[in-house]
Amino acid sequence: xxxxxxxxxxxxxxxxxxxxxxxxxxxxxxxxxxxxxxxxxxxxxxxxxxxxxxxxxxxxxxxxxxxxxxxxxxxxxxxxxxxxxxxxxxxxxxxxxxxxxxxxxxxxxxxxxx
Amino acid sequence: xxxxxxxxxxxxxxxxxxxxxxxxxxxxxxxxxxxxxxxxxxxxxxxxxxxxxxxxxxxxxxxxxxxxxxxxxxxxxxxxxxxxxxxxxxxxxxxxxxxxxxxxxxxxxx
Numbered sequence: 638x639x640x641x642x643x644x645x646x647x648x649x650x651x652x653x654x655x656x657x658x659x660x661x662x663x664x665x666x667x668x669x670x671x672x673x674x675x676x677x678x679x680x681x682x683x684x685x686x687x688x689x690x691x692x693x694x695x696x697x698x699x700x701x702x703x704x705x706x707x708x709x710x711x712x713x714x715x716x717x718x719x720x721x722x723x724x725x726x727x728x729x730x731x732x733x734x735x736x737x738x739x740x741x742x743x744x745x746x747x748x749x750x751x
Numbered sequence: 752x753x754x755x756x757x758x759x760x761x762x763x764x765x766x767x768x769x770x771x772x773x774x775x776x777x778x779x780x781x782x783x784x785x786x787x788x789x790x791x792x793x794x795x796x797x798x799x800x801x802x803x804x805x806x807x808x809x810x811x812x813x814x815x816x817x818x819x820x821x822x823x824x825x826x827x828x829x830x831x832x833x834x835x836x837x838x839x840x841x842x843x844x845x846x847x848x849x850x851x852x853x854x855x856x857x858x859x860x861x
Contacts, residue, residue, distance in 0.1 A: 679853040687847060695848065727794060738783055740849060742795040
């Protein structure tokens with residue numbers, strides 16, 4: 638299994654509070670992604686990173702920011718959490734090399750915003 | 752924007768049956784397509800990756816095909832087992848992004 642960890646694994650917070658989720662990889666892969674998974678919507682891309690300090694928006698980026706100061710860490714921040722951000726968040730990594738362009742996923746973080 | 756559809760949404764089969772899961776996508780200019788399985792409450796596990804230049808990829812009892820021009824991929828599971836019960840998702844990639852279908856929930860009945 639690819640070395641990807643997510644922390645925390647579960648979090649309950651209140652509306653209006655800031656929340657930061659962390660993704661850590663030991664594979665030295667260039668690309669890192671944050672997705673959210675909701676019933677009826679499948680996985681939707683929030684933000685991704687293609688290198689240290691290089692990030693771009695995905696399909697559902699409003700209300701989220703990211704940072705990547707080291708190859709191994711990708712942080713997702715909810716500046717002011719809302720109930721609509723209650724979801725399961727997955728981090729993924731990819732090397733984006735031809736024939737090895739496989740995505741590997743972390744175990745997920747279940748976030749509940751009350 | 753890439754739209755991905757997976758049919759059927761749910762499937763229940765007796766053990767030992769061969770089955771086919773379908774995936775269709777709207778933008779045929781894909782880089783590759785990946786099939787995953789997801790067990791309840793877990794992350795996604797990669798099953799097969801098909802490059803855009805390939806038509807098939809096999810791993811054990813799994814065979815995935817890709818018809819890029821028609822925007823379709825299928826996942827064939829031979830001799831299904833109860834341990835195959837999970838949700839199966841396909842994800843074509845376009846540029847730097849992967850797009851996911853909502854998956855097919857498979858139940859294999861012993």
